[in-house]
């Protein structure tokens with residue numbers, strides 16, 4: 001059975017939970033997410049980053065699509081962080097259910113025109129579109145307070161952006177980061193989240209939070225209560241894979257199976273935390 005990413009997010013919206021979008025790199029990753037989703041009776045999103053696509057090529061996308069179609073729970077395949085016209089136009093032809101048009105490296109007006117252009121094509125193909133406003137900082141970035149504040153998502157701009165681009169989902173920057181959070185833990189701006197949610201809920205747009213690895217459960221819960229419907233998870237799943245490789249094993253199949261089991265455990269835990277477990 002085939003679903004759209006919008007349908008998955010609409011179901012989450014109406015029941016008040018969030019769906020995990022897990023970055024995958026190979027068959028073990030795909031199988032880990034699908035196995036966790038089926039075991040937890042949870043919807044899920046398999047997502048491929050441009051660097052993973054460059055490595056895995058069309059075979060990786062095909063493996064995701066086929067796994068999604070065969071799964072007995074709703075699963076879709078998403079292109080993560082497409083930040084150039086060239087790679088997005090290519091991705092639009094590859095069979096993804098949804099794409100992220102990441103124009104966050106552009107100034108506002110250029111982000112609008114870039115996102116609007118790609119969204120129109122994606123929507124003509126019934127694909128769900130996520131965009132980003134604000135700029136995600138990395139843990140390693142050493143920013144002044146002013147620079148940091150300038151990267152947060154602006155509330156008034158969000159409404160303008162949604163009107164001008166017609167996107168379905170918006171990735172926001174409220175202090176979330178890709179990778180590890182600095183010592184002392186994440187400091188998400190929940191007041192900003194509430195203000196952004198007031199705008200997006202009025203516009204029927206889903207809130208997305210990147211950088212979900214490293215967020216404690218109470219922070220995840222607060223985000224869901226305030227409207228986040230998609231969490232992107234990469235680092236924690238990838239680390240589980242890498243850690244599992246440290247255990248010396250003689251058999252290659254065992255190496256792959258332990259990697260899959262290690263990733264599956266992390267993914268299943270996220271599904272329970274996001275409230276998507278038991279919903280499919």
Ligand code: G3H
Pocket residue numbers: 025026027028056059060063
């Ligand atoms: O990296 C090895 C994977 O098992 C290959 O899977 O061809 O679907 O990327 P893929």
Ligand code: 13P
Pocket residue numbers: 023080081177178179180209210211212213214232233234235236
């Ligand atoms: P983490 O690596 O922090 O989980 O972020 C993942 C992400 O946002 C992928 O788009």
Ligand code: ZN
Pocket residue numbers: 081178210211232
């Ligand atoms: Zn991201």
Ligand code: NA
Pocket residue numbers: 177178179180181210211212213214215235
């Ligand atoms: Na993170």
